[in-house]
Amino acid sequence: MKKIIFTITLVLLLVMSSVVAFAQEEIIVAVDSNKVEFNSESGAPFIDQNNRTQVPFRATLEKFGATIDWNNDTRVAIATKGDITVEVPVDQNYILKNGEKIDTDTAAIIVNSKTYLPIRPVVEAFGSEIQWDEALNTVVITSTPIDAKKILMDSYTKSSEWKNYDGNIVMDMTMPIPGENGETVSMAMKMNMYMTAFTKPNKIKLTSDMTMDFAGQNIKQPVMDMYITIDADKFVTYMGMYDANGEITWTKSTIEDALLSELASYDIKANLELTEKYTKDVKYFGKYTDENGKTLLRIQNTLSGEIYSELLGKYIEQLAGSTNTQDIMTSEMLKSLGDFKFVLYIDEETGELVKYEMDLSSIYSSMFSGMADSEALSAEDKEALSMLKDMKATMIMNIININQSKDFEIPKEVLDAPEAPAIDEESVVE
Incomplete structure (x- = not known):
């Protein structure tokens, strides 16, 4: 279970180091980022x-x-x-x-x-x-073609030099779950997260709360706090879970493996050529003005899933050759990852990435479908994973305080948290 949690975290970190607005019924036409006005006469x-x-x-x-x-x-x-x-x-x-x-x-x-x-x-x-911006239902016309891929790669180069940054993240999720009478009902969840990330040393702090809408009841509460540290041979996740009374309990999950830590320390700058190699398609979707009056360039990137085979190839082989059920399930999950699209916004003045929009549904579907196909799982486990693979999730992340984040230390009570118990392999199969 540790490696599955690690791998899901790793995949999301890789995705975020490389977001989806709601479609409108009206078809919009924009010429050089200026909307064409239509009426009954036109x-x-x-x-x-x-x-x-x-x-x-x-x-x-x-x-x-x-x-x-x-x-x-x-x-x-x-x-x-x-x-x-x-x-x-x-x-x-x-x-x-x-x-x-x-x-x-x-x-x-x-x-x-x-x-x-x-x-x-x-x-x-x-x-x-x-271009056709499907998320915004917009026909984007650009009189003079723009090299969107160069803008994207230049922004990646800039972000590779960041020492720290903060991120405000909102995830909207909808998941089918069994109802009281055996029918399938939908549970809607919104998770708000605030993240601070430092690169030297590699560490992340994250706090989150969640609002759930289920059976007409609206529940909001803190859900999880997390710290992550990465060094040469160790990846440590400190997870604090809140109970119904608002009390937090910390556990620690340690992966001691130089290969895994190397993967988790994914350095955009060191892998710019790899990122460019597996960037399949980049589209320029025009200029937009944010709430602070900044002009942002909206760009869609399609990244080939083959990048995971190159980045994680040795790790996947290591897991696939294991006799441990959890390792085999994790390798199957990684093998099933496909291409994905995401939208990012770049500050026209500074060239910095400032916002991601991403539909995580396809990523979750690929990951959990691969696990659900494992012959080692029971029918009950497969049913649970089937619900997870049908989960719909979108994420919007606003990046702020680039190189101006407030530093943090991990509290002693967190560092002293007990190691999360390993799940016995037989319990997974039963």
């Missing part, structure tokens, strides 16, 4: 039968800075910007760029006397960039 964007976004021709292209025209005889919409003219014939699966035909997978249409065009091929014909 029409509004929609998804057509080919699953492509159709947008009002005039309102969108004028915001894009093009001069527009309409040939009523040929039913062709015309947009000109600079030395490029794009013609968009209605009901035809092609457009013309300066007379050159470009095939498209959907066609412009007329609805209620308003012309709608498939926006992606038209924008790309002008040499501009277009």
Whole structure:
């Protein structure tokens, strides 16, 4: 159990060293981070039968800075910007760029006397960039393409030099659990966490409370405090759990293994080339202004799950070759990790990472599905893990006080906490 707890913690630490807003029904179109205003006269964007976004021709292209025209005889919409003219014939699966035909997978249409065009091929014909921000239901048009990957890697380089920082973290979770009559009911939870992290020495302090909504009852209470220390050959987690009376009890979990400590001490700076290698896709989603008036760049990154095989390969082999059930389950969990997407915000002025948004559902599903497939588990254990793999969870982390965090010492009563008892292997199988 220690290694499973360690591994889950490790995976989350790796993810955080590399966040998901709620989707809206309205489709938003933004040109160079400026929202296009639609109304009843202009029409509004929609998804057509080919699953492509159709947008009002005039309102969108004028915001894009093009001069527009309409040939009523040929039913062709015309947009000109600079030395490029794009013609968009209605009901035809092609457009013309300066007379050159470009095939498209959907066609412009007329609805209620308003012309709608498939926006992606038209924008790309002008040499501009277009992205779909699924989380915000936004078509993001950037007139001059931006090197989002460079912005991302530069921000990673900056963060690798941090000596310390604080993080305000909010996790929203929904998990199916058995009800009183055998039916499945949903339990909603919100966990608020405050984290302080130092790199030299490697140590983390975390406090948390949770609000639970179950069967019409709303319960809020402190849940857990935690300290983590990492050195050359030891990874120690000090966990303080609160009881119903608000009293905290501390236990300590120590993993003495140089390989594990090396993994837990994952240094972004030392692994920038590895991170870049496994970064599959980076998308620029425009500029946003935060509550303090700062301009933030919103970027989505897709990281290949293969990075874990390279980072954790020796560890996975070590676990897979063990005779211990817990080790084997942990190796299966790590092997099942796949690609994941997350959104981060970068301060335009400083280039610093300031916020993560992440959907953890797919990560939890992969991790717990891998464990649930273990032949060593009982039917009861598999049922419990099945509920965990169906858990929906999103995390938002705001990073503050970069290199200005208040230092902390771990209290003596925490350092003197008893070692958490190891779970007997046979009890896991029974």
